[in-house]
Amino acid sequence: MKLELQGITKSFDGFVANDSVDLVVEPGQVHCLLGENGAGKSTLMNVLFGLYEPTAGRILVDGKPVVFRGPGDAMAAGIGMVHQHFMLIPVFTVAENVALGNESTGVGGILNLEETRRSIKEISDRYGFDVDPDALVEDLPVGVQQRVEIIKALVRKANLLILDEPTAVLTPRETDELISIIGQLTDSGTSIIFISHKLREVKAVSDKITVIRRGKVVGTANPDAPATELASLMVGRAVDLSLGRTPAIPGDAILQVRGLNVLSETGIPAVDQVSFDVHAGEILAVAGVQGNGQTELVEAIMGLQDKATGSILLGGAELLGRNVKDIINSGVGYVPEDRSTDGLISSFTIAENLILNRYDHAPMAQGVALKLPAIAANAKEKVAEYDIRAGSSQALASTLSGGNQQKIVLAREFSRPLKLFIAAQPTRGVDVGSIEFLHRRILAERDAGTPVIIVSTELDEVMELGDRIAVLFHGQLMGIVPGNTSRDILGLMMAGANAEEALAEVAAQQVPTTIKDEPTLPGGIA
Amino acid sequence: MTSTIKKHNTTLGTRLRGSFFLVSLLAIVLSLIVGGLLIAVTDEETAKAAKYLFAAPGDTLSAAWKAAAGAYAAMFRGAIFNYQAESFTGMIKPITETLTMATPLITAALGVALAFRAGLFNIGAQGQLIIGAVLAGYIGFTLNLPWPLHILLVVLAAALGGALWGGIVGLLKARTGAHEVIVTIMLNYVAVYLLAFLLSTPMMQRPGSNDPVSQIIHDSAKYPLIFGPDFRVHFGLILGLLATWGVWWLLERSTLGFELKAVGANPSASRTAGINTTRVTILAMVLAGALAGMAGASQVSGTEHFVVGGVAASIGFDAITVALLGRSRPLGVLVAALLFGAFRAGGVAMQTQTGTPIDIVLVVQSLIVLFIAAPPLVRSIFGMNARKARAAAADDSKNTTPTPPSGTVTSGSTL
Numbered sequence: 001m002k003l004e005l006q007g008i009t010k011s012f013d014g015f016v017a018n019d020s021v022d023l024v025v026e027p028g029q030v031h032c033l034l035g036e037n038g039a040g041k042s043t044l045m046n047v048l049f050g051l052y053e054p055t056a057g058r059i060l061v062d063g064k065p066v067v068f069r070g071p072g073d074a075m076a077a078g079i080g081m082v083h084q085h086f087m088l089i090p091v092f093t094v095a096e097n098v099a100l101g102n103e104s105t106g107v108g109g110i111l112n113l114e115e116t117r118r119s120i121k122e123i124s125d126r127y128g129f130d131v132d133p134d135a136l137v138e139d140l141p142v143g144v145q146q147r148v149e150i151i152k153a154l155v156r157k158a159n160l161l162i163l164d165e166p167t168a169v170l171t172p173r174e175t176d177e178l179i180s181i182i183g184q185l186t187d188s189g190t191s192i193i194f195i196s197h198k199l200r201e202v203k204a205v206s207d208k209i210t211v212i213r214r215g216k217v218v219g220t221a222n223p224d225a226p227a228t229e230l231a232s233l234m235v236g237r238a239v240d241l242s243l244g245r246t247p248a249i250p251g252d253a254i255l256q257v258r259g260l261n262v263l264s265e266t267g268i269p270a271v272d273q274v275s276f277d278v279h280a281g282e283i284l285a286v287a288g289v290q291g292n293g294q295t296e297l298v299e300a301i302m303g304l305q306d307k308a309t310g311s312i313l314l315g316g317a318e319l320l321g322r323n324v325k326d327i328i329n330s331g332v333g334y335v336p337e338d339r340s341t342d343g344l345i346s347s348f349t350i351a352e353n354l355i356l357n358r359y360d361h362a363p364m365a366q367g368v369a370l371k372l373p374a375i376a377a378n379a380k381e382k383v384a385e386y387d388i389r390a391g392s393s394q395a396l397a398s399t400l401s402g403g404n405q406q407k408i409v410l411a412r413e414f415s416r417p418l419k420l421f422i423a424a425q426p427t428r429g430v431d432v433g434s435i436e437f438l439h440r441r442i443l444a445e446r447d448a449g450t451p452v453i454i455v456s457t458e459l460d461e462v463m464e465l466g467d468r469i470a471v472l473f474h475g476q477l478m479g480i481v482p483g484n485t486s487r488d489i490l491g492l493m494m495a496g497a498n499a500e501e502a503l504a505e506v507a508a509q510q511v512p513t514t515i516k517d518e519p520t521l522p523g524g525i526a
Numbered sequence: 527m528t529s530t531i532k533k534h535n536t537t538l539g540t541r542l543r544g545s546f547f548l549v550s551l552l553a554i555v556l557s558l559i560v561g562g563l564l565i566a567v568t569d570e571e572t573a574k575a576a577k578y579l580f581a582a583p584g585d586t587l588s589a590a591w592k593a594a595a596g597a598y599a600a601m602f603r604g605a606i607f608n609y610q611a612e613s614f615t616g617m618i619k620p621i622t623e624t625l626t627m628a629t630p631l632i633t634a635a636l637g638v639a640l641a642f643r644a645g646l647f648n649i650g651a652q653g654q655l656i657i658g659a660v661l662a663g664y665i666g667f668t669l670n671l672p673w674p675l676h677i678l679l680v681v682l683a684a685a686l687g688g689a690l691w692g693g694i695v696g697l698l699k700a701r702t703g704a705h706e707v708i709v710t711i712m713l714n715y716v717a718v719y720l721l722a723f724l725l726s727t728p729m730m731q732r733p734g735s736n737d738p739v740s741q742i743i744h745d746s747a748k749y750p751l752i753f754g755p756d757f758r759v760h761f762g763l764i765l766g767l768l769a770t771w772g773v774w775w776l777l778e779r780s781t782l783g784f785e786l787k788a789v790g791a792n793p794s795a796s797r798t799a800g801i802n803t804t805r806v807t808i809l810a811m812v813l814a815g816a817l818a819g820m821a822g823a824s825q826v827s828g829t830e831h832f833v834v835g836g837v838a839a840s841i842g843f844d845a846i847t848v849a850l851l852g853r854s855r856p857l858g859v860l861v862a863a864l865l866f867g868a869f870r871a872g873g874v875a876m877q878t879q880t881g882t883p884i885d886i887v888l889v890v891q892s893l894i895v896l897f898i899a900a901p902p903l904v905r906s907i908f909g910m911n912a913r914k915a916r917a918a919a920a921d922d923s924k925n926t927t928p929t930p931p932s933g934t935v936t937s938g939s940t941l
Contacts, residue, residue: 304798325800336798345792356788357799360781368780 008057035212080153090138143174172491251280260310285466293475331419346398351379403434553897562594569593604875628867630821632766634845637817644810645790650710652842653717658684658822663833666743688819696811740833762824
C-alpha cells in the first residue's frame with residue numbers, strides 16, 4: 001500500500017507538534033522516522049492511526065484521501081501499529097490476545113478461537129515467527145511478544161505497519177531477528193514505518209529516512225548517509241560524536257562486591273551470587289537486557305533493597321545493612337534508573353530538587369531551619385554550571401525536558417565529594433545534546449579518580465563509557481570483559497552465554513549479523 | 527530570554543492562584559444561592575402562596591425572596607454584626623461568636639492539612655479531638671494546681687492525647703501498610719465509644735448524676751477570656767493563630783517540613799534520597815493528632831468546661847472540609863476556618879430567629895466543597911466559558927514553550 005501524508009499539522013492549544021509534515025511511504029518500503037524524543041514522531045503516528053484528528057492536511061491511501069475517526073478506521077484501511085509498550089493482556093493466550101476486539105462468535109455468543117488459531121499458525125509459518133497460539137503471553141520472551149503484536153496487525157490484514165521504537169526492549173540478537181522479519185514483510189509487499197532515534201538501526205533497516213525535528217521534516221536521507229550527518233540533522237547543529245576519552249588509569253579496588261544475592265518480591269533471586277570489584281578512576285559498565293537484575297544490584301548497593309545478602313565493601317567498610325542516608329553520606333552518588341519516580345520530585349522546584357539529599361546539612365540548613373539564601377545560591381550556581389534550561393530555579397521540575405531533569409539529578413549528586421558514583425540509565429529519554437554533556441561529566445568524575453558504575457541497556461552507551469563491561473543475565477554475572485569487546489560477544493552474553501562461551505562461539509562461526517559494526521557512537525544516538 | 531520566561535512564570539503562577547481564589551469565592555456565592563433556593567422552597571409561607579401560583583405568581587416569588595433574604599439576614603446578624611441589637615456589646619457579639627466557633631476548627635483543620643501535605647488523608651481529627659478533650663477534662667477536674675500551670679498541663683495533655691491517637695495511625699501505616707483512611711475512621715469509632723464508656727464510669731462521671739456528663743473543670747484549667755466576661759472568645763484563639771504560624775514555619779522553613787512535603791509528593795524519590803519515610807509518616811500523624819487534640823482543649827477549657835458525648839460536635843469532620851477549602855495551606859486554612867465559624871455562629875442565629883433549620887448551613891458548607899472540587903462546573907455556570915479558557919490556555923502554552931537560542935537543544939515540550 002502506498003501511503004501519503006500531505007501537509008499534516010497538529011497543534012494542541014497553540015503548541016504545534018507537527019508542522020505541515022509531508023511523508024510518502026512506497027509499497028514494500030521501510031521508511032524510517034528519525035528524531036529525538038519529543039520531536040513529534042509519536043504525534044504524527046497517532047494522527048495516522050486515527051488517535052488524533054489532524055488540524056490541517058490530509059492522508060492518502062493508494063492515492064485516495066481518507067479520514068480516520070479512530071484506530072478502527074485506520075485498521076480497516078490496512079494500517080497496523082505496534083506500540084512501544086505492548087498492548088497485550090499477559091494472562092491471555094496468544095490467540096485470545098489476537099482475537100481481542102475482533103472476536104468471532106458461534107451460537108449464543110460463544111467465543112470461537114479456531115479461526116484465529118488457524119490464521120496465527122498460517123502467519124507464523126509463513127514468516128517463521130515460531131509462535132504457539134495457545135501459549136500464555138506472560139510466559140513469552142519480549143521478542144516473541146512483539147511478534148504477537150505484529151501478528152495482531154497482520155491478522156487484521158494490515159499492509160502498512162507502524163513500529164514505534166521497536167528495538168527499545170530487545171536484545172541485540174532479537175533486534176537482528178526483528179530486522180530479518182521486517183525484510184520478509186517488505187518482500188511480501190507490506191510497507192513499514194519504523195520509528196527510532198538510534199542511527200545504527202535506522203541505517204541498517206531502512207530504504208528511506210525522514211528526519212523530524214521540532215515537529216517539522218528537516219530532511220530526508222538515504223541509509224548510506226554518514227551517521228554524523230544524520231545526527232546533525234536530528235539535533236539541528238553539528239554534533240561531535242566522539243567523546244575524545246583517554247584510557248582509564250585504574251587505582252585500587254574501592255568497591256568490592258562479594259557473593260551478592262538479592263531476592264525479588266516474589267522470592268525469586270533477582271541477583272544471584274554476583275561478585276566484582278570497581279577500581280578508582282575506572283568505569284564499570286553493567287550491560288544486560290532490562291530486567292535482568294541490574295536495578296536490584298544497584299539498589300542493593302544504595303541500601304534500597306531489604307532482601308540483600310552477601311557483602312558490599314566500600315573502601316573496606318560494609319555497606320550492606322546500612323540505611324540509605326548513611327550510604328549517601330558516606331559518599332555514594334546515585335542517579336536512579338527512573339528519574340521521575342526515584343530521582344526527582346516533579347512538584348518540587350529545581351532549587352528544592354537540587355538539595356533533595358542535602359537539605360539537612362550545612363550550609364543548606366542550620367539546626368532544623370532551612371537556610372533559604374544558601375539554597376537559592378546553590379540553585380543559581382548549579383543551574384549555571386550544568387546549563388539547566390529553565391525560566392528560573394523556582395520552576396517546577398515537571399516543567400523541564402528529560403535532559404534538563406537529568407542534569408538536576410547529576411548536579412545534585414556531583415555537588416558533594418564522592419567515593420563511588422553509580423548511574424543507572426543516565427541518558428534514557430534524554431536529548432542528544434544533553435547526552436553528550438552528561439557523558440562528559442561522568443568521564444570527568446572518573447578522571448578525578450572516582451570509581452564509577454554505569455548501568456545501561458543501551459549497548460552503545462555501555463561500549464562508549466565502559467572501561468570494563470559486566471554483563472548480567474537472569475541475575476547472574478556472565479562475565480566481565482574489556483571495554484573494547486565486540487558487539488557480537490556482548491550480544492551473546494546478554495542472551496545468556498558466559499564470556500568464554502561467547503568468545504568461543506564468535507571465534508568459531510563468526511556469527512552472521514545484519515547490523516554491521518559502526519564506529520562506536522554515544523549511547524542514545526547510535 | 528530568561529527574563530521573559532521568568533516574568534511569564536510569575537504571571538502564570540499568580541493567575542493560577544488567583545483563579546483558585548476566584549473559583550472558591552464563586553463556589554461560596556453559588557452555594558449560598560442554592561441554599562437560598564432550598565430555604566425558599568421549604569418555607570411555609572412560600573408553600574401557601576404557591577397554592578395559587580398561577581393566579582398570582584408574584585406572591586410566591588415575594589414570599590420565597592422574603593424567606594431566603596430573611597434567613598440570610600439573620601445569619602449575617604448572627605455571624606458578623608447585629609445591627610438590630612440595643613447595646614454595642616450586642617452588636618459586636620456575633621463576630622466574637624464567629625471567632626469562638628472558629629477556634630477549634632483552626633487547629634483541627636491544621637492537623638488535617640499537615641497530614642495531607644505529607645500524603646496522608648487524615649479522617650481521624652474527630653477521634654484525636656475527642657481523646658484530647660477527654661484528657662483535657664480529666665486533668666482539668668482531677669488536679670488542683672495554680673492557674674498558669676494547670677491550664678498549661680491541660681493543653682499539653684490534650685495535645686499528647688491527640689498525638690497518641692494520631693501516632694497509632696502513623697505507626698500502623700508506616701509499619702504495616704494499613705491504609706490511614708480506614709484506620710482513622712475506625713479509631714474515630716473507638717474514641718466516640720471510649721468517651722461514652724468513660725462518662726459512665728466513676729472516673730469521669732459527675733458524682734450524683736445519672737447523665738453521661740463529666741465534672742466541671744476547675745477555673746484554673748479554663749482558658750482566660752480575651753475580651754472579658756461578655757464574650758466567649760478565649761485564649762485558644764491566640765494558640766490557634768500561633769499554631770497557624772507554627773505550621774507555616776514547619777512546612778516552609780524547616781528541614782522536617784521539607785521531608786514531610788517530599789514524602790507527601792513522592793515517597794519513592796524521598797526514600798531514594800535517604801529520607802526515613804517511616805519516621806516522617808509517624809511524625810506527621812503525631813503532629814496532626816496533637817493539633818486536633820488542641821482543638822479538644824479548646825472545646826473543654828474554652829467553651830464547654832466539661833466533657834459530654836457531643837463535646838467534639840462535628841468539628842473533626844468540618845476540619846477536613848476546612849483543610850480542603852484552605853488547600854492545606856496554613857493561611858488558607860485559617861481563612862476557611864473563620865468562614866466556617868461564621869456559618870456555624872450565623873446558623874444558630876438563623877435557626878432561632880427564623881426557624882430555618884441549621885442543617886441548611888451544612889448543606890451550604892458541603893456544596894462549597896463540592897463546587898470547589900469541580901472548578902469547570904463553577905466556571906461554566908458563571909460563563910467563564912471553555913472557549914475563553916481554551917484561548918487563555920493556548921496563550922499560556924505558547925508563551926511557556928521555551929524556544930532555546932539557536933544552536934542549542936532542549937527537547938520539545940509535550941511529547
